[in-house]
Amino acid sequence: MxxxxxxxxxxxxxxxxxxxxxxxxxxxxxxxxxxxxxxxxxxxxxxxxxxxxxxxxxxxxxxxxxxxxxxxxxxxxxxxxxxxxxxxxxxxxxxNASHLTEWKESLKLAAQRLIITREKIKDQLRILGSLESWEHITQQNDFFLYTGLTKAQVDFLAIEKHLHLRADGYMNISCLNTKNLNYVMHCIFQTTSLITEGANSI
Missing domain, CATH: 3.40.640.10 (Type I PLP-dependent aspartate aminotransferase-like (Major domain))
Structure with missing residues (x-):
């Protein structure tokens, strides 16, 4: 190897x-x-x-x-x-020592924001009453997230909610902010509530 x-x-x-x-x-x-x-x-x-x-x-x-x-x-x-x-x-x-220090501080701030965003995603889905386990959200890192959504759920988000993820449920969380986080989480909650793996109940 x-x-x-x-x-x-x-x-x-x-x-x-x-x-x-x-x-x-x-x-x-x-x-x-x-x-x-x-x-x-x-x-x-x-x-x-x-x-x-x-x-x-x-x-x-x-x-x-x-x-x-x-x-x-x-x-x-x-x-x-x-x-x-x-x-x-x-x-x-x-x-450049000064630029390097500034760059590292910027990365730290960006990483902290992503960590907080992951916590907000998990908390919001729990507040909405989701019965799914979302622990995997905070166990990952950087700005990409494997949501665990199925292809049927991803298709529902695209067609019904105009939220576009990769077919495997992979999404970039850096675009989430205070203006759109609640909407996105409501859509994901609705999707996971209506569609279960292997069965489409819509």
Missing amino acids: FPFFHMQAQGLASGDVEKDAWPLRYFVDEGFELFCAQSFSVNFALYGERVGSLLVVLKSNEVLIHVRSQLERLVRAKSLEPPAFGSRVVATVLN
């Missing part, structure tokens, strides 16, 4: 970039060879810039040289003119 980590939003899971990097560093300390794809699109709000890095950890310098040459070959074939603006933004922030 060769570990391949995907770190898409470092700092937005716990609010601490060091804490979010712990699993990766643990594997390195245990002597694993690994790849880690890291994206800066989310935690730097550089959507559309496709900015990131591939971290390669290998024990042999000779193998590392071969891997690097193959990766350079792939990059040249895929992207002759990669986006430069985003990479310069990231490099500027990470290499």
Whole structure:
């Protein structure tokens, strides 16, 4: 088994970039060879810039040289003119102590808001009288949430309530706020009350 980590939003899971990097560093300390794809699109709000890095950890310098040459070959074939603006933004922030501190504080605030939003989602559904177990909501982290809704329930939300989630019930909670949270939770409560897995009672 060769570990391949995907770190898409470092700092937005716990609010601490060091804490979010712990699993990766643990594997390195245990002597694993690994790849880690890291994206800066989310935690730097550089959507559309496709900015990131591939971290390669290998024990042999000779193998590392071969891997690097193959990766350079792939990059040249895929992207002759990669986006430069985003990479310069990231490099500027990470290499400036003041900017870096400000960025980390911003991530902490964003992560705290997401944690509070998850708590509000769970509490609101319980207040509405939902009989479903929503503990999984606060057991997850970052700005994406697997709601546990079925495809039938997702379809109902789209057709009847104009709320659009992925077919597997995956949703982005960063768009929830004081103006729309109650409406969204009422819709989800109604959906879970009317439709159960494997049966459509509407």
